[in-house]
Amino acid sequence: MLAQFSTYLYRRPRLALALLLGPPLLWLGVAYLGALAALLVQSFFSLDHFTGQVVHRLTLATYGDLFTRANLDIVLRTAGMAAAVTLAAAVLAFPLAYYMTFRATPRARGWLYLAIVLPLWSSYLVRVYAWKLLLSKEGILSWLAAHTGTGGLLEHWLALPLVGGPSLSISTTGIFLAFLYVWLPYMILPIQAALERVPRSLLEASGDLGAPPRATFLHVTLPLVFPGVVAGSIFTFSLTLGDFIVPSVLGNSSYFIGQAVLAHQGTSGNIPLAAAFTVVPMTIMGLYLLLARKTGAFDAL
Amino acid sequence: MPEVKEAAVELERVTRRFGDVVAVDNVDLRVADGEFFTLLGPSGSGKTTCLRLIAGFDLPSAGRIRLHGADVTDRPPYERNVNTVFQDYALFPHLTVGENVAYGPMIRGVARDERRRLAEEMLALVELSGLGGRKPSELSGGQRQRVALARALINRPRVLLLDEPLGALDLQLRQQMQAELKAIQQRIGITFVFVTHDQEEALTMSDRIAVFHRGRIEQMGTPAEVYEEPATEFVAGFVGTSNILRGEVARRWIGRDGVFSLRPEKVQLLAPGAAAPAGFCTATGRLRELVYAGMMSRYTVELDGGGTLVLVAQNLAASARDAAPAGAEHGRSVLLAWDPAHNRPLGAG
Numbered sequence: 001m002l003a004q005f006s007t008y009l010y011r012r013p014r015l016a017l018a019l020l021l022g023p024p025l026l027w028l029g030v031a032y033l034g035a036l037a038a039l040l041v042q043s044f045f046s047l048d049h050f051t052g053q054v055v056h057r058l059t060l061a062t063y064g065d066l067f068t069r070a071n072l073d074i075v076l077r078t079a080g081m082a083a084a085v086t087l088a089a090a091v092l093a094f095p096l097a098y099y100m101t102f103r104a105t106p107r108a109r110g111w112l113y114l115a116i117v118l119p120l121w122s123s124y125l126v127r128v129y130a131w132k133l134l135l136s137k138e139g140i141l142s143w144l145a146a147h148t149g150t151g152g153l154l155e156h157w158l159a160l161p162l163v164g165g166p167s168l169s170i171s172t173t174g175i176f177l178a179f180l181y182v183w184l185p186y187m188i189l190p191i192q193a194a195l196e197r198v199p200r201s202l203l204e205a206s207g208d209l210g211a212p213p214r215a216t217f218l219h220v221t222l223p224l225v226f227p228g229v230v231a232g233s234i235f236t237f238s239l240t241l242g243d244f245i246v247p248s249v250l251g252n253s254s255y256f257i258g259q260a261v262l263a264h265q266g267t268s269g270n271i272p273l274a275a276a277f278t279v280v281p282m283t284i285m286g287l288y289l290l291l292a293r294k295t296g297a298f299d300a301l
Numbered sequence: 302m303p304e305v306k307e308a309a310v311e312l313e314r315v316t317r318r319f320g321d322v323v324a325v326d327n328v329d330l331r332v333a334d335g336e337f338f339t340l341l342g343p344s345g346s347g348k349t350t351c352l353r354l355i356a357g358f359d360l361p362s363a364g365r366i367r368l369h370g371a372d373v374t375d376r377p378p379y380e381r382n383v384n385t386v387f388q389d390y391a392l393f394p395h396l397t398v399g400e401n402v403a404y405g406p407m408i409r410g411v412a413r414d415e416r417r418r419l420a421e422e423m424l425a426l427v428e429l430s431g432l433g434g435r436k437p438s439e440l441s442g443g444q445r446q447r448v449a450l451a452r453a454l455i456n457r458p459r460v461l462l463l464d465e466p467l468g469a470l471d472l473q474l475r476q477q478m479q480a481e482l483k484a485i486q487q488r489i490g491i492t493f494v495f496v497t498h499d500q501e502e503a504l505t506m507s508d509r510i511a512v513f514h515r516g517r518i519e520q521m522g523t524p525a526e527v528y529e530e531p532a533t534e535f536v537a538g539f540v541g542t543s544n545i546l547r548g549e550v551a552r553r554w555i556g557r558d559g560v561f562s563l564r565p566e567k568v569q570l571l572a573p574g575a576a577a578p579a580g581f582c583t584a585t586g587r588l589r590e591l592v593y594a595g596m597m598s599r600y601t602v603e604l605d606g607g608g609t610l611v612l613v614a615q616n617l618a619a620s621a622r623d624a625a626p627a628g629a630e631h632g633r634s635v636l637l638a639w640d641p642a643h644n645r646p647l648g649a650g
Contacts, residue, residue, distance in 0.1 A: 201391035207378040209405040
């Protein structure tokens with residue numbers, strides 16, 4: 001019976017394909033794209049501020065609201081943070097990935113892998129709160145600063161506009177550090193995978209043709225691994241753009257996009273504006289992916 | 302080799318160990334300037350490690366390496382005036398063919414226009430004019446091979462190292478490239494150090510051959526020397542095929558004690574009772590197997606008193622029936638004869 005069915009399917013590869021791909025495609029189509037479409041439509045509605053009701057008439061007014069001073073600040077703050085986190089993650093991840101690939105013994109590499117993925121196994125919320133403790137006035141960082149005589153430096157840093165705040169645990173710097181910590185593995189792994197795929201003979205060939213290590217790195221390693229960096233940055237950038245937990249735990253009243261979405265659709269019931277806000281990271285990511293595709297980044301994914 | 306000319310490549314008691322494994326074991330080697338020198342051996346015999354030591358990708362555990370008299374033992378690859386053609390070609394996938402070829406000049410800081418001209422000149426040498434704009438992935442295996450060659454030659458190295466460069470090509474292309482490589486080498490007159498496991502390739506291309514076995518050089522000499530006068534049993538078996546006669550078999554048919562190599566094509570197959578040429582060694586036996594291979598046939602003869610002897614004879618028959626007679630041939634008595642000069646005494650190896 002089963003064998004007959006198998007034979008039946010074997011002769012009809014299209015049917016077999018439809019049976020296999022049908023459910024996931026249906027799920028993708030209805031749940032993902034459907035929700036996305038609903039979101040998109042919502043963003044073209046508007047909120048009647050007197051009645052608090054959503055007006056179901058297509059308008060660009062909500063997008064207009066997005067460009068008010070306060071909301072524009074939120075967008076720029078979030079995008080700036082995402083860019084800073086991505087850049088710092090790339091700078092930190094590259095040497096580590098390079099060491100893992102070319103220098104570490106297989107044993108050391110295994111331990112490093114474990115150290116990188118291990119944090120991902122525990123709750124992300126717990127880890128963010130752990131950072132709250134680390135960064136607080138009574139936390140280890142302040143303690144370290146006080147005992148190394150850099151307490152004054154920390155004070156000065158926190159007094160700066162934009163990056164500062166009452167304490168590290170309530171500052172843009174704190175948010176940056178926590179973001180950098182939670183997303184770093186997503187940058188290391190693609191870069192490491194890309195480095196792993198660079199044939200050793202190419203590096204030897206470069207040296208053989210007269211290139212000292214620095215030139216080999218510049219002309220061979222970096223161009224070949226760059227798509228991996230872009231792949232990693234897609235993760236860190238988009239994850240930072242959409243996150244609302246880190247800024248709400250470590251931030252002050254200056255919202256990030258995720259918090260704005262949460263507030264508008266929850267407290268104030270302004271679902272259209274919340275929807276318009278979510279379109280922002282999607283647009284940014286869309287442009288970024290378009291740019292990334294030009295570098296061939298998707299070969300490394 | 303005359304000592305007046307300084308060696309292009311010189312290995313002096315070079316050893317390379319990987320843990321407990323001795324990949325290259327106390328090797329001495331002198332390659333003359335302008336020579337086509339081949340390192341021949343089965344995989345794992347140390348020939349590729351030897352090449353990598355010369356290129357500088359690997360450093361010897363002991364011994365010295367000199368290039369044109371200069372000691373380069375501790376020098377990195379980019380400070381050695383040698384270039385390598387890699388087995389997998391190792392073309393940079395993110396660069397065009399032209400940029401690949403111009404890589405060396407680019408590193409040396411040659412101006413863009415000048416290096417483009419140089420690259421075009423090199424591509425012409427390997428008959429790939431006009432393909433400079435393509436990516437390596439758009440080329441066939443044979444074309445990539447030529448790009449790798451052009452990329453190495455553009456630096457005008459005094460020694461070119463080739464690591465099984467033809468291994469990935471099909472037979473016809475391989476033979477064509479063998480001839481072209483040899484022609485290019487003669488035209489530009491630089492030293493080639495060529496690694497291969499293909500004994501026929503080694504015989505047809507080389508000025509001299511070093512036969513590697515278990516990290517050591519078993520024999521070094523011209524192709525004819527290595528083939529006609531194999532020094533050890535390994536060389537006799539690896540370069541061409543050979544009958545090894547020893548013990549009782551050697552005493553009975555050669556009349557001497559020892560181990561001897563006898564090439565199959567040196568032995569004549571005669572009818573029983575026929576007169577063998579004067580002074581020839583003779584042996585009698587029964588035909589056990591006949592393998593027809595077109596141009597020639599291979600006969601396996603069971604010798605009277607034990608042992609077998611393989612011989613090949615050019616196929617001179619005019620009809621299919623004469624060339625490959627049916628089973629009736631098997632078991633028939635035959636007389637074998639060969640010039641005793643062909644009995645090559647072998648060392649222990």
